[in-house]
Amino acid sequence: MMRAIATPWREAVRFPRGFRYDGKPWTAAAITDPHCTPTPSSIRHGRPYEHLGDGAARLARCFDAMCELPEGERPAFVLLLGDIGVADAEAVLTGARRPVYPVAGNYEDGELRDRLRAMYPHLFETGDYYAFDHAGVRVVGLCSAGVGNDHVGHLASEGIRPPGQSEWLGHTLDGPWRPTVLFSHCPPMPPGFDRDAYLERSSHEYVPFLADNDSRFLISMMERRGPLLGLFGHQHRATYGFDVGPSHALVLRSSNWNHDGEAIGFLLLRIDRTGISLREILTGTPGGGRATPGG
Numbered sequence: 001m002m003r004a005i006a007t008p009w010r011e012a013v014r015f016p017r018g019f020r021y022d023g024k025p026w027t028a029a030a031i032t033d034p035h036c037t038p039t040p041s042s043i044r045h046g047r048p049y050e051h052l053g054d055g056a057a058r059l060a061r062c063f064d065a066m067c068e069l070p071e072g073e074r075p076a077f078v079l080l081l082g083d084i085g086v087a088d089a090e091a092v093l094t095g096a097r098r099p100v101y102p103v104a105g106n107y108e109d110g111e112l113r114d115r116l117r118a119m120y121p122h123l124f125e126t127g128d129y130y131a132f133d134h135a136g137v138r139v140v141g142l143c144s145a146g147v148g149n150d151h152v153g154h155l156a157s158e159g160i161r162p163p164g165q166s167e168w169l170g171h172t173l174d175g176p177w178r179p180t181v182l183f184s185h186c187p188p189m190p191p192g193f194d195r196d197a198y199l200e201r202s203s204h205e206y207v208p209f210l211a212d213n214d215s216r217f218l219i220s221m222m223e224r225r226g227p228l229l230g231l232f233g234h235q236h237r238a239t240y241g242f243d244v245g246p247s248h249a250l251v252l253r254s255s256n257w258n259h260d261g262e263a264i265g266f267l268l269l270r271i272d273r274t275g276i277s278l279r280e281i282l283t284g285t286p287g288g289g290r291a292t293p294g295g
């Protein structure tokens with residue numbers, strides 16, 4: 001396989017003064033939008049990346065690249081931020097040599113949502129959202145997929161079980177501060193974002209976020225309970241970040257295809273004594289033509 005390219009490490013979140021993290025440095029990975037099961041949209045947008053194989057092969061490139069990292073950078077686990085295409089991702093995911101923690105994307109609706117739940121019963125037995133701890137860091141997976149098949153994300157929806165995800169998040173973040181990483185499919189709107197933009201579904205510039213009410217709620221949580229790191233996907237664009245008060249949000253590039261001919265890849269995060277740092281691992285570039293926006 002083509003050798004993956006790693007961007008430089010950059011600090012994303014610095015722990016508050018007075019907080020002491022005593023664990024050894026460790027890393028985790030985050031992958032979004034592998035779209036392993038082809039849809040008309042992913043076929044169309046994925047055409048420039050076909051020389052890299054299908055969606056499952058492009059997902060496999062991420063896991064292969066993790067194995068090629070220096071030993072100290074190999075991730076302890078992988079967060080999978082939705083739009084997985086579980087029907088065709090299963091072989092890659094069951095062959096992964098590290099634990100995988102998924103949440104649903106908007107393409108995981110109906111039977112596909114059930115299949116995802118069935119693949120990871122230990123995670124989804126109590127619902128579509130969950131939290132776990134690793135080496136003193138709390139990791140919180142939020143379901144923003146609503147009933148699915150809707151590019152606008154939702155945290156409060158009858159399609160997310162059990163009801164009360166927002167209240168659960170509030171309780172989960174209560175108590176003494178500790179390092180926390182949130183991950184979900186749809187990002188909140190950055191503070192100051194033009195809120196009319198998401199109404200213009202036919203616009204060339206359309207970028208899908210959480211619905212306004214849920215977006216405000218999540219931004220408020222990150223402002224009040226931070227510093228936290230929030231990881232999101234869904235937009236198929238070059239990875240970008242924005243500060244939310246003391247917290248930091250990152251919207252990740254897809255591992256399958258991206259708008260504007262951007263490279264595909266995944267994220268590495270490293271936790272050490274000072275905070276959380278990030279670097280991207282780029283696993284491929286388009287081989288012909290450019291992806292077109294929309295869809």
Ligand SMILES: [Fe+2]
Nearest residue numbers: 083105106234
């Ligand atoms: Fe999506």
